[in-house]
Amino acid sequence: MNNRSISYLFPLLVCILIGQFLSGQPKLGDSPAGSRSPAVHRIKLMDHDSSAIRLFKTPLLPFSTETTCGSCHDYNVISSGWHFNAGSETKPGRNGQPWIYSDPNTLTQIPLSYRDWKGVINPEDIGMSVFEFVKTFGRHHPGGSVGEQEDRWQSENAFRWNVSGNVDVNCLVCHDVNPANDRSHYAKQLQKENFRWAAASTASIADVSGSAKDMPDHYDIYYGLAPDESKAIPPQVKYDKIAFNEKDEVFFDVTRNIPNENCYFCHSTMVVDNERTEFWQHGQDVHLQRGMNCVDCHRNGLDHQIIRGYENESVEKKSPELADFTCAGCHASNEYGLSVSHNNKGPIPEHKGLPPLHFDKFSCTTCHSGEMVKEKSFLTKTSMGHGLGTHGINKADSTLPHIITPIFEEDETGKIIPVNMVWPSYWGWKNGDNISPMNKDSYTSIVKSVLSEMPINLNGSWPNIDEEMINNILISLVSQEIESTPVFVSGGKVYFTESGILKDEAHSQAKAYTWPIGHNVRPATMALGSGGCNDCHRLDSPFYTSSITVDSPFKTDDVIMIEFQSQNLFSAQVFANAFVFRPWLKGVIYFSVFIVASLVILFFFNGLQCWIGDKNAE
Ligand code: HEC
Numbered sequence: 050m051n052n053r054s055i056s057y058l059f060p061l062l063v064c065i066l067i068g069q070f071l072s073g074q075p076k077l078g079d080s081p082a083g084s085r086s087p088a089v090h091r092i093k094l095m096d097h098d099s100s101a102i103r104l105f106k107t108p109l110l111p112f113s114t115e116t117t118c119g120s121c122h123d124y125n126v127i128s129s130g131w132h133f134n135a136g137s138e139t140k141p142g143r144n145g146q147p148w149i150y151s152d153p154n155t156l157t158q159i160p161l162s163y164r165d166w167k168g169v170i171n172p173e174d175i176g177m178s179v180f181e182f183v184k185t186f187g188r189h190h191p192g193g194s195v196g197e198q199e200d201r202w203q204s205e206n207a208f209r210w211n212v213s214g215n216v217d218v219n220c221l222v223c224h225d226v227n228p229a230n231d232r233s234h235y236a237k238q239l240q241k242e243n244f245r246w247a248a249a250s251t252a253s254i255a256d257v258s259g260s261a262k263d264m265p266d267h268y269d270i271y272y273g274l275a276p277d278e279s280k281a282i283p284p285q286v287k288y289d290k291i292a293f294n295e296k297d298e299v300f301f302d303v304t305r306n307i308p309n310e311n312c313y314f315c316h317s318t319m320v321v322d323n324e325r326t327e328f329w330q331h332g333q334d335v336h337l338q339r340g341m342n343c344v345d346c347h348r349n350g351l352d353h354q355i356i357r358g359y360e361n362e363s364v365e366k367k368s369p370e371l372a373d374f375t376c377a378g379c380h381a382s383n384e385y386g387l388s389v390s391h392n393n394k395g396p397i398p399e400h401k402g403l404p405p406l407h408f409d410k411f412s413c414t415t416c417h418s419g420e421m422v423k424e425k426s427f428l429t430k431t432s433m434g435h436g437l438g439t440h441g442i443n444k445a446d447s448t449l450p451h452i453i454t455p456i457f458e459e460d461e462t463g464k465i466i467p468v469n470m471v472w473p474s475y476w477g478w479k480n481g482d483n484i485s486p487m488n489k490d491s492y493t494s495i496v497k498s499v500l501s502e503m504p505i506n507l508n509g510s511w512p513n514i515d516e517e518m519i520n521n522i523l524i525s526l527v528s529q530e531i532e533s534t535p536v537f538v539s540g541g542k543v544y545f546t547e548s549g550i551l552k553d554e555a556h557s558q559a560k561a562y563t564w565p566i567g568h569n570v571r572p573a574t575m576a577l578g579s580g581g582c583n584d585c586h587r588l589d590s591p592f593y594t595s596s597i598t599v600d601s602p603f604k605t606d607d608v609i610m611i612e613f614q615s616q617n618l619f620s621a622q623v624f625a626n627a628f629v630f631r632p633w634l635k636g637v638i639y640f641s642v643f644i645v646a647s648l649v650i651l652f653f654f655n656g657l658q659c660w661i662g663d664k665n666a667e
Pocket residue numbers: 077078079080081082083084086087088090092093114117118119120121122220221224301303304305306
């Protein structure tokens with residue numbers, strides 16, 4: 050090696066070392082210094098290539114949260130958090146709410162997730178690409194995840210990704226408290242495939258127009274012009290000039306104390322109840338009503354591993370401090386009678402007269418959370434499921450997907466917990482005992498042509514079909530594959546055609562998908578049992594007998610609640626009878642005590658009389 054190459058190598062080595070040193074250092078905003086006064090964010094905007102956005106540049110590019118916020122906060126650490134890691138994390142923990150792909154015209158309703166929860170289907174398995182997933186469900190996803198993890202050049206949509214760009218973690222959807230941040234714009238931009246413009250479009254300082262979807266595969270965003278022959282408008286952003294100061298800095302109103310409304314954009318629920326048709330008749334969680342916030346319980350550090358709050362989480366994640374953020378963690382006393390890691394300890398319940406067995410048999414949420422159980426289950430609508438808060442959605446009560454609530458189901462540990470439920474409905478191929486869903490593009494035309502005579506339901510619910518139609522569709526599908534049998538999974542059953550006749554059988558893969566209900570916590574006066582033990586222990590208690598809809602485009606019979614528990618209705622009712630006689634029993638006890646007491650008094654006076662008599666005789 051000669052001197053000259055060393056003189057080149059030396060600065061290179063120094064650069065690498067400095068680079069290593071800098072990357073190992075926490076970034077400016079990473080570790081809070083301890084001030085409770087928020088840091089003022091007057092910052093430079095960066096585009097996805099990390100060059101600063103200046104108003105005179107053309108074309109103007111949207112700012113990227115990865116490079117803008119990432120210049121002072123460790124983006125890689127943040128984007129590994131629970132909200133952003135569905136495509137990469139391997140320990141999915143307990144079941145959560147799935148994405149639900151539904152289409153009444155093809156009779157489908159499929160719970161999807163990239164997570165390994167039992168009973169969900171991976172979008173890939175129904176032929177839904179990551180690109181399509183982002184377009185469809187990204188509306189209520191805080192960004193990151195599969196939208197930036199996919200190996201673009203390996204994917205069938207490589208060229209489209211190149212035009213649309215990354216789906217960065219959208220820090221603003223949670224942290225921006227500017228009331229002009231319009232979260233519904235995000236959904237619109239995703240539909241137009243304006244992925245890299247989507248987060249910026251919600252900010253009050255930026256205005257996005259045009260559509261990446263209308264641009265050809267070779268479209269170059271730096272060139273910024275549409276191909277001559279087309280009238281389509283390329284995606285573009287305009288910034289509010291007044292918002293920029295002389296140093297090209299912009300003010301963001303970001304905070305750690307995220308207001309509930311920001312979380313509600315994605316976590317609202319609304320039960321469909323004929324007796325409560327007005328919005329004001331629906332309340333929120335008792336904690337929020339009393340002034341607590343979501344982030345008082347669902348917290349995280351820079352890693353954004355938000356606390357999910359369920360009982361077993363601290364064990365699964367080997368972090369004992371998480372136990373302080375469960376229901377019992379805040380409401381039961383530990384060894385010292387105090388929870389150590391925060392100062393939000395709640396009232397400690399007495400639960401007078403409730404045999405301890407009930408705490409082994411039920412979770413706290415069973416008696417305290419979700420809708421009050423009635424004679425019949427309800428449908429409920431959610432942001433993730435029904436696109437609440439975005440434009441152009443079907444507001445009808447019965448629009449798909451059909452999420453049924455509340456169900457008291459026994460989980461694998463034997464506890465009875467409250468859950469939401471969705472019944473899968475899809476076309477599949479059965480091979481041996483295994484059913485795999487069909488690619489969603491492979492059956493659409495066949496199903497639609499058989500159902501073409503059906504009137505379209507404006508309420509977005511199932512059409513009224515009969516068995517013959519299903520049979521006809523299955524017969525048309527038979528010829529597509531030789532080795533497997535086409536089946537229709539619906540309402541807990543699997544339908545297939547045999548010698549031209551429609552048959553059905555039970556199958557484990559047809560079972561309903563369920564996920565636990567944590568909210569809303571009702572006030573103590575509305576807990577199950579606040580009306581007395583016979584809220585449950587009575588013959589006709591909806592706790593056992595509430596009728597649960599078996600949802601399907603077919604007409605199906607409801608089932609009763611106790612079918613989802615290992616209890617036996619007869620013995621529960623026999624036991625409940627005991628509670629009918631409890632007041633009597635009390636009467637009998639009081640009566641016996643009265644008799645015994647009377648006898649004692651009688652004997653006492655008799656004795657006394659004898660004693661006085663004896664004295665007198667003396
Ligand atoms: C120029 C550097 C810089 C940039 C760029 C930046 N931040 Fe910060 N951020 C900071 C500093 C410094 C703190 C304060 C850390 C502390 O508490 O000591 C902070 C704190 C925060 C906090 C906690 C605020 C609080 O109330 O305690 C949030 C949330 C946050 N930043 C989000 C963002 C988001 C979102 C972006 C992108 C829009 C962003 N930051 C861009 C430097 C920056």
